[in-house]
Amino acid sequence: MKAVVLAAGKGTRIRPLSETVPKPMLPVADRPLAAHAVDAAIGAGADEVVLVVGYEADVVRNYFGDSYRDVPVSYAVQTEQNGTADAVDAVRRAGLLEGPFAVLNGDNLYDPAAIERLFERAPAVGAVEVENPRNYGVLSTDDGTISGIVEKPDDPPTNLANAGAYAFPAKAREWLEVPASERGEREITDVLARVIEEFAVTPVTVDRWMDVGRPWELLEANEWKIRELDRRIDGEVSDSAHLEGDVVVEAGATVKPGVVIEGPALIRSGATVGPNAYVRGATLIGENASVGNAVEIKNSVLSAGTSVSHLSYVGDSVLGRDVNFGAGTTVANLRHDDADVKFTVKGDRVSTGRRKFGVVAGDGVKTGINTSLTPGLRLDAGATTRPGETVDRDR
Numbered sequence: 502m503k504a505v506v507l508a509a510g511k512g513t514r515i516r517p518l519s520e521t522v523p524k525p526m527l528p529v530a531d532r533p534l535a536a537h538a539v540d541a542a543i544g545a546g547a548d549e550v551v552l553v554v555g556y557e558a559d560v561v562r563n564y565f566g567d568s569y570r571d572v573p574v575s576y577a578v579q580t581e582q583n584g585t586a587d588a589v590d591a592v593r594r595a596g597l598l599e600g601p602f603a604v605l606n607g608d609n610l611y612d613p614a615a616i617e618r619l620f621e622r623a624p625a626v627g628a629v630e631v632e633n634p635r636n637y638g639v640l641s642t643d644d645g646t647i648s649g650i651v652e653k654p655d656d657p658p659t660n661l662a663n664a665g666a667y668a669f670p671a672k673a674r675e676w677l678e679v680p681a682s683e684r685g686e687r688e689i690t691d692v693l694a695r696v697i698e699e700f701a702v703t704p705v706t707v708d709r710w711m712d713v714g715r716p717w718e719l720l721e722a723n724e725w726k727i728r729e730l731d732r733r734i735d736g737e738v739s740d741s742a743h744l745e746g747d748v749v750v751e752a753g754a755t756v757k758p759g760v761v762i763e764g765p766a767l768i769r770s771g772a773t774v775g776p777n778a779y780v781r782g783a784t785l786i787g788e789n790a791s792v793g794n795a796v797e798i799k800n801s802v803l804s805a806g807t808s809v810s811h812l813s814y815v816g817d818s819v820l821g822r823d824v825n826f827g828a829g830t831t832v833a834n835l836r837h838d839d840a841d842v843k844f845t846v847k848g849d850r851v852s853t854g855r856r857k858f859g860v861v862a863g864d865g866v867k868t869g870i871n872t873s874l875t876p877g878l879r880l881d882a883g884a885t886t887r888p889g890e891t892v893d894r895d896r
């Protein structure tokens with residue numbers, strides 16, 4: 502089966518992280534977010550992958566190339582983000598949509614076993630049990646097959662949410678030109694609605710699923726995938742470092758004397774940690790990142806090339822690429838009133854649903870020495886702070 506993976510989105514809700522890197526290429530453990538969906542598809546037997554690209558397309562192309570894990574990869578360009586059905590239609594327009602095909606979202610994490618079942622039981626759709634179906638596309642079933650799909654209903658027929666994973670019959674190719682929905686997008690769910698009129702579509706239970714839309718969800722995606730890693734030490738680790746639990750130190754990474762790492766944690770190739778640093782929680786130290794002397798990093802993502810200098814603390818935070826935190830930079834990740842931390846998404850302050858959340862720094866942010874950063878702060882790409890500043894407003 503051919504796997505179509507949607508990766509054309511602008512990722513406006515995950516800004517500032519998507520200012521230069523498209524959301525599907527943001528790091529989740531040891532690979533970009535979209536690679537988890539592509540890997541799940543290949544693991545399920547996909548013999549060809551088509552990535553739909555648009556925003557910052559070259560970043561996607563450069564990573565996957567023409568062949569990925571021995572499976573041929575091609576690209577369909579969606580010039581305007583007119584919706585998920587339009588994205589799949591871009592594959593048809595490019596002449597790349599023959600035979601039955603699966604569609605996965607490049608910004609969703611699926612449990613790989615579910616994608617295997619999806620392929621085996623095609624035509625099929627991924628369904629995940631949720632507590633609050635009103636927030637999702639909800640699937641109704643009749644006699645073991647899908648009988649309908651309704652977006653964010655007031656009165657949900659089931660608690661089965663659409664997990665954005667479809668195995669379509671070849672015929673679906675003819676039904677991609679659906680009209681725009683109320684929100685002005687051509688939706689893949691309208692294609693599904695047409696498919697279920699003519700085919701018996703099986704719901705396939707997805708045990709674990711996540712839609713990564715906002716920055717704290719990228720942190721949660723990392724918490725999920727880093728917790729799945731098994732201990733592996735391929736890099737250079739000082740005899741006086743203490744590594745506890747499932748810690749992965751990739752070849753080419755260096756852990757210096759006096760460092761304590763409480764797994765799960767992933768130290769990627771080219772990164773250096775220490776001396777005397779403390780890394781804990783589900784933490785990703787990205788490629789060529791550096792964690793200096795007496796720095797503590799807790800439950801955070803440091804993207805490639807980022808440096809946190811001596812005597813700093815970073816907790817529950819996501820730092821983009823090539824960020825530089827000056828010595829003594831301290832992140833606060835908890836409010837005095839213990840309320841959930843808020844964050845700015847498309848101009849609105851919204852709850853992250855997390856009691857502990859630190860800062861999100863876009864690519865190239867630089868803080869001056871002894872900068873204090875308050876919970877839920879958003880620093881856009883290239884922002885700077887002065888030495889000794891307390892920053893409690895986004896910049």
Ligand code: TTP
Pocket residue numbers: 507508509510511512513514515524553579581582583584585587588606607608609686714
């Ligand atoms: P969304 O998360 O709805 O869109 P987005 O990724 O652009 O993010 P935001 O809403 O924050 O701006 O998209 C779901 C998936 O479908 C995602 O993998 C991107 C992809 N997509 C396309 O490829 N083309 C499109 O026209 C749309 C709307 C989405």
